[in-house]
Amino acid sequence: MNTLFHELGAAEIASGVASGRWTARAVAEAALDRLGSTHSRLNAFTLVTSQRALAEADAVDAALADGRPAGPLAGVPYSVKNLFDLAGEVTLAGSRIQASAGPAGADATAVRRLSAAGAVCLGAVNMGEYAYDFVTENAHVGATRNPHDGARSAGGSSGGSAASVAAGVVPLSLGTDTNGSIRVPSSLCGTWGLKPTYGRLSRAGAFPFVGSLDHIGPFARSVRDLALCYDVMQGPDDQDPVCTGRPAEPVSATLERGLEGLRLGVLGSYFTPDAGGPAERAVQRVATALGATRVVELPHVEAARAAAFAITACEGGQLHLPRLRTRLREFDPAARDRLIAGALLPASHYLQAQRFRCWWRDVVRSFFRDVDVLLAPATPVAATRIGQETMRVRGSEVLVRPNLGVYTQPISFLGLPVVAAPVPESDGVLPIAVQLIGAPWSEGVLLRVARVLEAQGVCASPVVLRN
Amino acid sequence: MPVLNDPATVSEIASLHDAYERALAANDIPALNGAFWDSPHVVRFGVHEQLYGAEEIAAFRQNSAPVFTERTLVRRQITTFGADHANVMCEATQRVGGRWRTNRQTQVWVRFPDCGWRIVAAHVSAGPAAMPPQGEAALQWVDAASAAVRLTVPPDLREPVAQQLLRIESIVGPLLAFNLPDGVEPPAVFTP
Numbered sequence: 001m002n003t004l005f006h007e008l009g010a011a012e013i014a015s016g017v018a019s020g021r022w023t024a025r026a027v028a029e030a031a032l033d034r035l036g037s038t039h040s041r042l043n044a045f046t047l048v049t050s051q052r053a054l055a056e057a058d059a060v061d062a063a064l065a066d067g068r069p070a071g072p073l074a075g076v077p078y079s080v081k082n083l084f085d086l087a088g089e090v091t092l093a094g095s096r097i098q099a100s101a102g103p104a105g106a107d108a109t110a111v112r113r114l115s116a117a118g119a120v121c122l123g124a125v126n127m128g129e130y131a132y133d134f135v136t137e138n139a140h141v142g143a144t145r146n147p148h149d150g151a152r153s154a155g156g157s158s159g160g161s162a163a164s165v166a167a168g169v170v171p172l173s174l175g176t177d178t179n180g181s182i183r184v185p186s187s188l189c190g191t192w193g194l195k196p197t198y199g200r201l202s203r204a205g206a207f208p209f210v211g212s213l214d215h216i217g218p219f220a221r222s223v224r225d226l227a228l229c230y231d232v233m234q235g236p237d238d239q240d241p242v243c244t245g246r247p248a249e250p251v252s253a254t255l256e257r258g259l260e261g262l263r264l265g266v267l268g269s270y271f272t273p274d275a276g277g278p279a280e281r282a283v284q285r286v287a288t289a290l291g292a293t294r295v296v297e298l299p300h301v302e303a304a305r306a307a308a309f310a311i312t313a314c315e316g317g318q319l320h321l322p323r324l325r326t327r328l329r330e331f332d333p334a335a336r337d338r339l340i341a342g343a344l345l346p347a348s349h350y351l352q353a354q355r356f357r358c359w360w361r362d363v364v365r366s367f368f369r370d371v372d373v374l375l376a377p378a379t380p381v382a383a384t385r386i387g388q389e390t391m392r393v394r395g396s397e398v399l400v401r402p403n404l405g406v407y408t409q410p411i412s413f414l415g416l417p418v419v420a421a422p423v424p425e426s427d428g429v430l431p432i433a434v435q436l437i438g439a440p441w442s443e444g445v446l447l448r449v450a451r452v453l454e455a456q457g458v459c460a461s462p463v464v465l466r467n
Numbered sequence: 468m469p470v471l472n473d474p475a476t477v478s479e480i481a482s483l484h485d486a487y488e489r490a491l492a493a494n495d496i497p498a499l500n501g502a503f504w505d506s507p508h509v510v511r512f513g514v515h516e517q518l519y520g521a522e523e524i525a526a527f528r529q530n531s532a533p534v535f536t537e538r539t540l541v542r543r544q545i546t547t548f549g550a551d552h553a554n555v556m557c558e559a560t561q562r563v564g565g566r567w568r569t570n571r572q573t574q575v576w577v578r579f580p581d582c583g584w585r586i587v588a589a590h591v592s593a594g595p596a597a598m599p600p601q602g603e604a605a606l607q608w609v610d611a612a613s614a615a616v617r618l619t620v621p622p623d624l625r626e627p628v629a630q631q632l633l634r635i636e637s638i639v640g641p642l643l644a645f646n647l648p649d650g651v652e653p654p655a656v657f658t659p
Contacts (some may be wrong), residue, residue, distance in 0.1 A: 240654060242656060308634070341634075359647055
């Protein structure tokens with residue numbers, strides 16, 4: 001069988017498995033093969049669960065042979081950021097410290113739901129230590145390299161997720177986003193990414209970072225696959241107190257509805273990227289394709305970013321305080337000093353940030369009375385070089401690491417749903433994504449808009465693996 | 468014996484140096500090149516490079532991006548000899564790769580009849596790690612707060628953690644200055 005499985009999307013694979021065109025086993029073996037042959041180039045995987053993958057694939061094939069119906073993700077291989085619990089495996093969360101923790105007793109809720117849909121877990125992928133980075137330059141296992149250019153970052157902190165999808169090792173991956181960690185790697189690797197509404201998807205079994213801001217979400221190479229994975233994971237979960245009690249609201253069936261009735265705008269002021277740069281070009285292409293001419297200026301965005309920063313520093317520092325007391329030297333130094341500083345901040349910073357969050361939420365809600373989707377760049381620049389310390393933004397040199405998330409942080413601060421829509425590489429120009437931002441619980445609308453962009457060829461995520 | 472530190476000359480050099488510092492911050496390459504004597508005899512030693520002649524200096528400017536941010540002059544001494552010769556020696560603090568460092572700069576200026584004041588020799592060197600101006604207060608904060616939360620911060624991490632605190636302070640400034648209306652409560656569990 002000569003099928004190039006790695007070029008197929010999740011929906012296609014599942015359809016082929018369900019119809020008997022190919023076995024789940026064949027798909028899993030091909031994916032494991034590609035994982036092995038691309039590993040030294042990407043450094044994406046930190047754990048390969050080949051036994052589990054083959055067992056899950058065989059179980060899918062056996063169920064079909066028994067006449068049972070195939071799940072929506074039958075035989076589809078996927079990877080998970082290594083902060084998701086996998087039963088029997090140690091959850092690293094990008095750290096060395098967690099390596100001495102016991103193995104997880106059960107899969108994370110999201111993983112369990114993917115399994116139940118027939119998906120096949122290939123393994124866990126690299127991330128920035130404890131999710132506190134935008135570049136996936138992990139001090140313990142090294143940087144994950146961008147499939148478009150091996151000298152460049154895959155973005156972070158879900159860099160392994162984005163790289164494993166962009167390079168065609170898996171069609172789906174699970175990541176997390178606190179201040180941008182799904183959207184930044186989607187932008188740098190040129191994949192589709194979804195950060196749903198805060199509380200939409202259960203985070204149970206995912207190692208936390210900032211409880212007030214953590215989201216989980218999928219990466220994929222097509223809108224249809226993104227929607228499919230998202231639908232499978234939806235639903236209430238008592239084990240995550242933040243997870244909404246709203247019933248699942250599947251979006252896959254309404255993807256092709258087009259733009260009718262939708263009002264679109266482009267975020268200005270704070271979100272205006274450098275003139276003539278790749279971020280501006282990408283936003284303009286997307287805005288033109290969607291007929292979005294209206295500019296919307298949200299007030300107080302700098303204060304919002306500051307508040308997200310304060311909440312992150314405080315909650316992140318507090319979460320790790322016991323480990324900072326006893327295992328200080330085992331932290332990545334880049335994360336360590338920031339975590340300590342966060343643990344020393346006064347309560348007034350934190351409470352002011354949380355109060356501001358409630359107040360600003362109401363301010364921004366009022367804008368969504370007149371508009372359904374807002375556009376903004378996902379990152380100020382395309383993929384930076386691994387180890388690059390500064391970059392030019394708005395006429396001055398700024399540090400790369402904190403500033404890759406400058407456009408994502410104020411949006412996730414309010415828990416608004418976002419699709420990262422990749423404008424693909426062309427003529428040697430690297431990919432970069434545009435944020436499609438909606439009102440809470442409007443993932444269906446965002447994915448409809450994403451589908452329009454994909455159908456027009458403005459946004460795409462082809463398999464890429466260059467030197 | 469030429470006049471030492473004639474006020475008008477000192478003032479002229481101060482303005483020229485201020486303009487040079489602005490050009491540095493903006494990476495204004497034409498302005499930076501324009502300040503240097505256009506001659507094969509000019510020499511500039513940078514932190515990592517030795518450049519002989521205006522062409523080498525211009526090529527360097529074109530091909531390298533500055534790596535510092537938030538440069539602040541800490542001390543400057545201008546010494547002028549007559550109306551046509553001056554030295555500028557200054558110390559600055561700046562952030563390189565997230566760490567504060569001292570930076571030392573020497574410039575020798577000469578006034579030429581045809582083109583006016585130009586830098587004829589320059590030398591830049593990096594000093595040791597530094598604390599920015601608010602550093603002492605931040606260090607005291609680290610000591611007091613770490614005791615309060617029962618977290619031992621080892622001596623070698625005191626300064627890096629203090630620098631992170633200062634960085635956080637500079638970022639959260641807009642939030643702390645923001646006047647929220649009365650009666651806004653923080654959320655129990657945030658709903659979007």
